Amino acid sequence: MQLGVIGLGRMGQIVVSRVLAAGHDVVAFDLDEEAVATAAEAGAQPAATLDDFLAQLGDQKRIWLMVPAGDAVDATLAELNPSLTDDDIVVDGGNSFFKESTRRAEECPAAYLDCGTSGGPAGAELGFSLMIGGPEWAYDELTPVFDAVATGPAGHDRMGPAGSGHYVKMVHNGVEYVLMQAYGEGFDLLANGRYDLDLEAVARTWNNGAVIRSWLLELCEEAFAEEGNDLGDVADYVAGGSTGTWTVQEALEQEVPVPLIYQSLAERFESRTEERFARRLANRLRYGFGRHEVARKND
Structure with missing residues (x-):
């Protein structure tokens, strides 16, 4: 599976490394060029711009956002949304407020999964605990990625509809x-x-x-x-x-x-x-x- 990751701070880099280790492909983008270079050294395909990032993902886009909760999520979605369709999937892995996640799910053309993430930087070795809300088909589609990022199949589950992951x-x-x-x-x-x-x-x-x-x-x-x-x-x-x-x-x-x-x-x-x-x-x-x-x- 190919996954695009936006936001390559400590947690984003862990997502990249664990997904790569599981044998999937990763396209990585961040405003910080050094962070992109770090992801590339781990084996990800670097993207110089957001347009480059979207072009590399092709027709069915699976995108994981690991940007700070709040305005950064909305700003990123504002740039992504015009290029997304209902065949695409966006995961918000940050600590967003669940009501904001519900709003974003309604506004986003793609299937929107709000993903509560627990485990901190220690998750680099052990994997995270993932609490996920949103459409069931999108959750099922990304289960191999969730298996990789979490501690394994028992380390993640779909909590319910949009907002429920960040609520939990x-x-x-x-x-x-x-x-x-x-x-x-x-x-x-x-x-x-x-x-x-x-x-x-x-x-x-x-x-x-x-x-x-x-x-x-x-x-x-x-x-x-x-x-x-x-x-x-x-x-x-x-x-x-x-x-x-x-x-x-x-x-x-x-x-x-x-x-x-x-x-x-x-x-x-x-x-x-x-x-x-x-x-x-x-x-x-x-x-x-x-x-x-x-x-x-x-x-």
């Missing part, structure tokens, strides 16, 4: 906030409690058979190993918050109580005014799974 990913991120907050608060108490504990050893022990073992807990162990028991100069500043905000807003609209997600979101916002060990750990964990920049105390 939105709630996923809300849950993620809570889990990070829970680990943060537990280690906050251990760090400031009555015993002088090796927090790396605690995390390692919990990760071997304990009920609360998880990848996030493995990242806690990694954080203490690399930053030290007191997290060194990691600042109490937890960036992000858009997907958590969307989750809380949707919960209010649907009248579904989500007090833990709400409180975890509030903790992120409060991290900009008052210091807590729990939020410093959450700051470092975002680097672990997403390679997000770690705010430092001297920044």
Whole structure:
């Protein structure tokens, strides 16, 4: 299968490399020429312009967008749409708001798949978890590509109609906030409690058979190993918050109580005014799974 990929940042490059490794062909485009060159070195066919990109894809276009959510998606679609037909497929693999994905699906001439993507840069080796919304025929058509990008056939599924993939990913991120907050608060108490504990050893022990073992807990162990028991100069500043905000807003609209997600979101916002060990750990964990920049105390 031939896949066109637009957006060759960290996540886009991973999509390219995993699709190539599965034996498919990739045409790669980005406004950054160096990013295109990197994809070409991996084996992709480089495209110098968007017109060149579209020409290389031929009559039936299968396009994966990995551009930042928001205006960049709309700007890219504005250039693509005149060249697309209902035989084509567009995948939005970014963290778009599900209502925007629904609108884009209605406006796009091609079949539009909103693809919530979880796993961060670690997915380069393991593969991603993909939550996909949109037409069933388009999902079935791209199943070989999803198998390649995900951890395998069990690592992706069609959630439902347009918008449902990004909806599920939105709630996923809300849950993620809570889990990070829970680990943060537990280690906050251990760090400031009555015993002088090796927090790396605690995390390692919990990760071997304990009920609360998880990848996030493995990242806690990694954080203490690399930053030290007191997290060194990691600042109490937890960036992000858009997907958590969307989750809380949707919960209010649907009248579904989500007090833990709400409180975890509030903790992120409060991290900009008052210091807590729990939020410093959450700051470092975002680097672990997403390679997000770690705010430092001297920044």
